[in-house]
Amino acid sequence: MSSHLDQILAPQLAERRAAHLYRTRKTLQSPQAPEVIVDGKKYLAFCSNDYLGLANHPDVIAALMEAAKKLGVGSGASHLVAGHSREHHALEEELAAFTGRERALLFSTGYMANMGAITALVGQGDAVFEDRLNHASLLDAGLLSGARFQRFLHNDLTNLQTRLEKTEAARKLIVVDGVFSMDGDCAPLPQLAELAQKNNAWLMVDDAHGFGCLGTTGAGSAEHFGLTQTQLPILMGTLGKAAGSFGAFIAGSETLIETLIQFARPYIYTTAMPPAVAAATRASLRLIQAEHWRREHLQKLITHFRQGARQLGLQLMESFSPIQPIVIGSETKTLAIADKLAARGILIIAIRPPTVPVGSSRLRITFSAQHSIAQVDQLLEAMSDVMGELSNE
Numbered sequence: 001m002s003s004h005l006d007q008i009l010a011p012q013l014a015e016r017r018a019a020h021l022y023r024t025r026k027t028l029q030s031p032q033a034p035e036v037i038v039d040g041k042k043y044l045a046f047c048s049n050d051y052l053g054l055a056n057h058p059d060v061i062a063a064l065m066e067a068a069k070k071l072g073v074g075s076g077a078s079h080l081v082a083g084h085s086r087e088h089h090a091l092e093e094e095l096a097a098f099t100g101r102e103r104a105l106l107f108s109t110g111y112m113a114n115m116g117a118i119t120a121l122v123g124q125g126d127a128v129f130e131d132r133l134n135h136a137s138l139l140d141a142g143l144l145s146g147a148r149f150q151r152f153l154h155n156d157l158t159n160l161q162t163r164l165e166k167t168e169a170a171r172k173l174i175v176v177d178g179v180f181s182m183d184g185d186c187a188p189l190p191q192l193a194e195l196a197q198k199n200n201a202w203l204m205v206d207d208a209h210g211f212g213c214l215g216t217t218g219a220g221s222a223e224h225f226g227l228t229q230t231q232l233p234i235l236m237g238t239l240g241k242a243a244g245s246f247g248a249f250i251a252g253s254e255t256l257i258e259t260l261i262q263f264a265r266p267y268i269y270t271t272a273m274p275p276a277v278a279a280a281t282r283a284s285l286r287l288i289q290a291e292h293w294r295r296e297h298l299q300k301l302i303t304h305f306r307q308g309a310r311q312l313g314l315q316l317m318e319s320f321s322p323i324q325p326i327v328i329g330s331e332t333k334t335l336a337i338a339d340k341l342a343a344r345g346i347l348i349i350a351i352r353p354p355t356v357p358v359g360s361s362r363l364r365i366t367f368s369a370q371h372s373i374a375q376v377d378q379l380l381e382a383m384s385d386v387m388g389e390l391s392n393e
């Protein structure tokens with residue numbers, strides 16, 4: 001006999017399965033790279049966020065190993081207790097310098113950085129305005145904060161302006177993704193910064209997908225648009241994507257960072273990341289800044305893919321980032337295409353609701369500086385075959 005718990009939970013799972021929304025995990029048996037081994041089979045993969053190909057870079061691996069030998073593995077405590085190592089500290093100073101901010105603060109994950117910053121900055125009596133396509137962690141943080149939570153239409157400045165005019169909230173926080181994680185397009189940051197200043201609102205940007213990829217030196221969306229700390233006071237970036245490592249940071253003024261150290265609960269009540277991980281990130285920061293070719297090659301791949309996809313009549317999005325989704329619509333068709341691509345040795349993940357709005361299931365194709373033009377051609381050929389096969393079914 002199954003327990004009361006299982007009896008309640010099982011129908012919910014069955015419902016999700018019937019709706020073609022059931023999630024499963026693939027087990028990776030190789031490092032993150034263009035070619036991966038999943039469940040014993042080799043695939044050409046276009047589904048990692050390792051945009052610059054640093055997750056398996058020898059310098060990054062060496063930095064991790066050396067630091068582990070010197071400092072051990074576990075940090076042993078939270079940052080405020082006794083877990084703040086010199087590697088964490090050096091990384092924070094380097095992140096601040098890189099992003100052109102007074103200070104930076106490390107968090108264990110991007111999810112926690114967003115949770116920590118938003119709940120520390122606004123609460124009851126305040127208002128938070130979020131783009132409706134913001135990452136789940138930003139939406140969750142907005143809800144948890146207790147501030148009046150408003151979602152505005154995607155990249156719609158007029159809709160946001162109207163909402164800002166109506167509010168009587170004490171503090172007003174505008175939050176957007178710098179590069180939207182499932183669409184790959186950018187937020188209109190210069191206009192948002194202006195709108196924020198005019199309305200005495202604070203602008204926060206989650207640059208999980210811009211950091212490392214955008215800007216001349218890879219410092220991200222703020223560098224790309226030339227936005228100073230005054231114009232964009234709360235800058236969040238993650239280190240598990242283009243940086244190829246793990247963790248996240250918030251960069252901004254001395255006062256902002258001290259406020260987060262005092263009041264951001266997901267900062268205070270968690271174990272600091274292993275110092276060796278911070279050391280690995282420091283090595284990857286050096287590569288991000290020194291190796292321009294990674295960003296240049298990535299742009300070549302993106303342009304090449306977009307030209308080829310257009311010729312195949314595929315529906316592209318307004319994206320110049322390494323995120324190049326192809327919206328299919330229905331969950332079943334998106335899954336069918338992903339399955340057919342997998343049968344041809346190409347790994348792409350079908351992204352379905354609630355990660356994206358209902359009716360906009362998509363293949364989220366992502367590129368890495370490690371991919372070659374020939375591999376993009378392989379992808380385009382496979383897409384062409386699969387689309388042809390589907391139209392004959």
Ligand SMILES: *Cc1c(COP(=O)(O)O)cnc(C)c1O
Pocket residue numbers: 108109110111112114135137177181206208209238239240247248
């Ligand atoms: C991945 C992601 C996060 C979460 O970062 P983690 O370090 O993976 O927790 C936050 N925001 C956006 C936009 C992301 O894509």
